[in-house]
Amino acid sequence: MDLSREEEDALDGKNGSTISTAYKILLSIGKATNAEKLIPIEWVHLSGVNYNTIGDAGAEFLSKYSEEARFVVPTTINPMGYDSHKPNNLSSHFKNQQVKIAKAYEKMGSMPSFSCIPYELFQLPESGHSVSFAESNAAVMANSVFGLRTNKESSLSALASAITGKSPYSDLRINSVREPKIKINIDKELETELDYGILGYFSGKSVNESCVSFGSEISNIDMYKTKSLAAALGTSGACGMFSSKDTHDETISFGKEEERSIIDELNTTDSGDVIALGSPQLGMYELEQLSNLIGDKKFSKKCMIFCARPVYEKSCKSGIAKILENAGANIICDACTCLSPLLSREEYDGVITNSVKAAHYLNKSNGVSVCLKDLKSIISDYTSK
Amino acid sequence: MIYLESLKGKIIVGGTARGIILFTTQPINFLSSVDHMTGRITDKNHELSGRFLKDSILIFPYSVGSSVGAYSIFELKSNGVSPSGIICTLKTDITTASGCAIANIPLLELCKDQVIPEIENPSEGLMDANSGYLQIKKV
Numbered sequence: 001m002d003l004s005r006e007e008e009d010a011l012d013g014k015n016g017s018t019i020s021t022a023y024k025i026l027l028s029i030g031k032a033t034n035a036e037k038l039i040p041i042e043w044v045h046l047s048g049v050n051y052n053t054i055g056d057a058g059a060e061f062l063s064k065y066s067e068e069a070r071f072v073v074p075t076t077i078n079p080m081g082y083d084s085h086k087p088n089n090l091s092s093h094f095k096n097q098q099v100k101i102a103k104a105y106e107k108m109g110s111m112p113s114f115s116c117i118p119y120e121l122f123q124l125p126e127s128g129h130s131v132s133f134a135e136s137n138a139a140v141m142a143n144s145v146f147g148l149r150t151n152k153e154s155s156l157s158a159l160a161s162a163i164t165g166k167s168p169y170s171d172l173r174i175n176s177v178r179e180p181k182i183k184i185n186i187d188k189e190l191e192t193e194l195d196y197g198i199l200g201y202f203s204g205k206s207v208n209e210s211c212v213s214f215g216s217e218i219s220n221i222d223m224y225k226t227k228s229l230a231a232a233l234g235t236s237g238a239c240g241m242f243s244s245k246d247t248h249d250e251t252i253s254f255g256k257e258e259e260r261s262i263i264d265e266l267n268t269t270d271s272g273d274v275i276a277l278g279s280p281q282l283g284m285y286e287l288e289q290l291s292n293l294i295g296d297k298k299f300s301k302k303c304m305i306f307c308a309r310p311v312y313e314k315s316c317k318s319g320i321a322k323i324l325e326n327a328g329a330n331i332i333c334d335a336c337t338c339l340s341p342l343l344s345r346e347e348y349d350g351v352i353t354n355s356v357k358a359a360h361y362l363n364k365s366n367g368v369s370v371c372l373k374d375l376k377s378i379i380s381d382y383t384s385k
Numbered sequence: 386m387i388y389l390e391s392l393k394g395k396i397i398v399g400g401t402a403r404g405i406i407l408f409t410t411q412p413i414n415f416l417s418s419v420d421h422m423t424g425r426i427t428d429k430n431h432e433l434s435g436r437f438l439k440d441s442i443l444i445f446p447y448s449v450g451s452s453v454g455a456y457s458i459f460e461l462k463s464n465g466v467s468p469s470g471i472i473c474t475l476k477t478d479i480t481t482a483s484g485c486a487i488a489n490i491p492l493l494e495l496c497k498d499q500v501i502p503e504i505e506n507p508s509e510g511l512m513d514a515n516s517g518y519l520q521i522k523k524v
Contacts, residue, residue, distance in 0.1 A: 021487070028486035031397050032477035032494065047452040054456040055421055057463035061456075061487075134452035154455035156483035204449065208475060237449050238412070238478050265430060339416075360450075364417040364428055 001030035001168065002037050010164070018069040018163065025160035026168060033151065035168030041150075042125040044075040044162040045118050045142075047134040048155030049105065051098040052081050052341050059097045062104035071109035071162040076118040078135050079281065079306075079336040086332065090341055108162070114334035115308040117227070119146055120283040130173055132161035136234025137227065137280045137357065143211075143241035145226060149173045152210075152240035172210050172240050180213035180243045187255035192374035196221065197228040197356030198262045199254055204237025206252050211241040219244040223285045224375075231280050231357040266359040269369035272350030275299065275378060278306030279337035279358035287315050291323040293376065297383035299328040301352070304342065309333040327383065339365055352378060390502045390521040394493030394514075397477050398485045402470030402512040406521060407441040408504045409433050415454035415461075415480065424466030442510035442519070443468040444501070446475040458484025470512040472519060474501065493517060 003011065003023075011023040026038060048054050054062075081098050082088050106112060115121055116135050119142060125131060127147030133139040134153040142148040151171045153161070161167045171177055184203050190196055196218075203212055218229070233239055277290070287307060305324060307315075312333050315321040321331060335342065338361040343351055350369040351362050359370040373381065411432050413419070418428035424438040438461060448454050458481065461467035470491040473481060477494040485492040491514035495501070504521065511520045 025483045025486045028398050028482040028492070029479045031395070032479060032482035048456050050453075053416060053451070053453045055460045057460035058456040061459065136450065136452055139452070151479055152452070154452045154480040154483045156455040156459075156487055157479050158452070160483070235414075235450050238447055238476075361417055364414075 001027065001035045007038060016068055018065055022160035022163040025156055026164065026166065029157045030168035030170065033168055033170035035170035037169050038166040039130060039169045039173070040165055041130045041132045041161050041167045042073060043131040044071070044073055044158050045131070045133040045135055045138050046075060046105070046110065046155060046158050046162065047078045048159070049078045049101060049114065050081045050339055051094060051101055052339050054101070054155070056097065059101050063100055066104035066107040069108050069163050072165040073162060075110040075162045076113040076115070076122060077105050077110045078116050079114050080334055081341050083332045083334050088342060094341060116280045116336055117283055117308055121308055121310050124148065130167065132158045132167045134158035137231035139240050140230040140234045140242065141227065143172055143178070144230060144243065150240070152234065152238065177210055178241060180211045180245055180247045182207055182209050182250045182252065183213040183215060183247050185251050185253050186214065186217050187253050188259065190217070192376065193224045193228040194354050194356070194372060194374035196225040197232040198259050200229040200232030201236045201266070201356045201360070202254055202258050202262050204233045204235065204239055207237060207239050210239060211243055212239050213243050213245055213247050215246055216244055218242070223283065224289060227280050228356065231355070235357045235360050263372065266356060266363060266370060267372040268363055269350040269371050272348070272352040272369070272371045273301065274343070274348050275301055275303040275352045275382060276306070276337040276343055276358060277304070277353065277355070279353070279355040281336055282307040283311055284314060287311065287320050287324070290375065291320045293379040294323060294327045294383060297327060297385055300382050300384055303329040305329050305331045306336050307331060307333060338362070343368060352382070354378060389523070392499045392501065392519045392521070393496045394472060394499070394517050394519060395496060396514055396517045397482050397494055398490065398492040399515045400489065400491035401515065402442060402491045404440045404442045404469040404510060406444060406504055406508045406510045407433060407436060407438065407468070408444045410446060412446050412449040414450035415448055415457035415484070416451035419457065419461065421457055421460045422464055422466070424461055437466070438468045439466040441468045442470045442472065442512055444472045444474060447473050447478040448481045452480060454480040455484035455487070458490065459488045462488035462490060470510070470514065472512070493519065
């Protein structure tokens with residue numbers, strides 16, 4: 001990768017060690033993705049905010065790094081471990097470390113968004129512009145739905161972009177890579193958001209390429225299904241974009257058998273003691289859908305709904321939050337179903353969810369069994385008048 | 386002992402490393418499939434399930450899933466349980482590259498024309514990511 005004189009100097013430490021570290025990261029990912037050069041980016045979305053995921057090593061690194069580092073482009077950040085406006089029984093160590101991480105990001109200049117759906121909350125740059133999005137669902141959504149250009153960034157590569165305002169010109173920032181060369185042929189009816197999540201999870205596992213086509217079947221799906229598909233695709237694989245453009249270069253079939261193999265892997269119990277909705281965090285569209293399904297019914301099990309704080313505030317005004325809370329749901333902001341310490345093995349034997357992404361992390365990271373059901377089935381099975 | 390096999394790779398993060406080879410054809414999600422305190426691969430569906438990354442030369446296709454995997458690699462290194470060196474066989478993903486860059490773990494991407502030999506267990510790898518070579522010997 002060719003660096004300009006200024007970039008070489010920054011790499012060599014002429015602008016300080018934090019900027020040099022950022023360029024070292026950009027250089028490694030530039031080499032990894034065969035980039036010719038660095039280009040400016042206009043927005044950064046960072047993952048690596050939840051103490052449950054980055055641990056003490058990450059907290060210490062960020063705390064030290066934030067002493068000097070400052071962001072030079074608008075930067076939003078992912079959810080953290082819990083909702084600071086609500087009581088919880090997490091340890092004071094956890095909370096102290098979480099606060100330390102949040103403060104480090106704030107000091108560097110991020111917006112306190114604590115959300116994995118920046119695309120529903122902020123006026124992002126227009127289609128065609130380059131950004132740097134970590135958080136796999138947000139990167140896939142940015143590329144596939146909003147026409148932004150980002151690679152499937154890591155927490156650290158996006159951090160380096162926030163410090164420098166640059167990213168390598170490579171992979172999904174290049175037009176030809178955004179043309180799908182492999183297609184998943186959908187050989188079964190897809191109805192619910194869960195069906196699309198399973199399709200996404202299967203596709204991530206099956207595809208090495210950066211962009212995959214699902215054909216025209218996905219061109220008119222709603223936001224719930226789209227987010228479910230994007231999040232699952234980002235969870236199981238390295239693919240950072242999907243497209244409805246057809247391609248006949250290479251095809252893989254997704255039918256009943258393929259669906260069954262994913263359900264067998266992720267559906268690890270037949271019931272659970274808590275319902276968890278929101279991974280990615282729910283937006284207004286999904287909260288409306290949920291409240292319409294619930295009506296005046298009540299949950300027969302504990303229910304946690306994870307959504308972005310501005311979405312919650314809006315739903316309070318519209319009366320939707322009241323419907324959900326009257327039904328017995330606990331609405332949690334600033335956190336997310338996946339990797340939240342609020343859903344621990346110590347507290348729960350099984351979690352009921354419609355999120356394939358959540359199912360992956362609950363099973364594999366939290367060590368909690370998962371009962372996968374679509375939203376309509378969850379409401380019909382676990383609510384009553 | 387003579388090193389019997391030598392593989393060439395593209396240099397992503399320089400340095401040298403030595404360790405027992407852990408080889409897999411399955412991608413790894415560093416956030417959800419590895420215990421960050423012990424370096425043990427915990428994903429029951431992974432062919433390296435139960436094996437430890439500590440002091441190994443990890444040879445794997447690429448990492449998948451969470452963008453936070455980069456911090457996971459850094460945390461493994463901070464806890465002293467990371468691989469000594471890593472080789473990506475299919476493509477170097479951004480998560481592995483940035484994690485190795487910050488953790489100072491030598492990283493090579495296997496050149497396309499290289500054929501991985503049958504790796505007998507246990508084998509040792511000697512990695513020179515400054516010149517771009519991995520040598521393998523049976524131990």
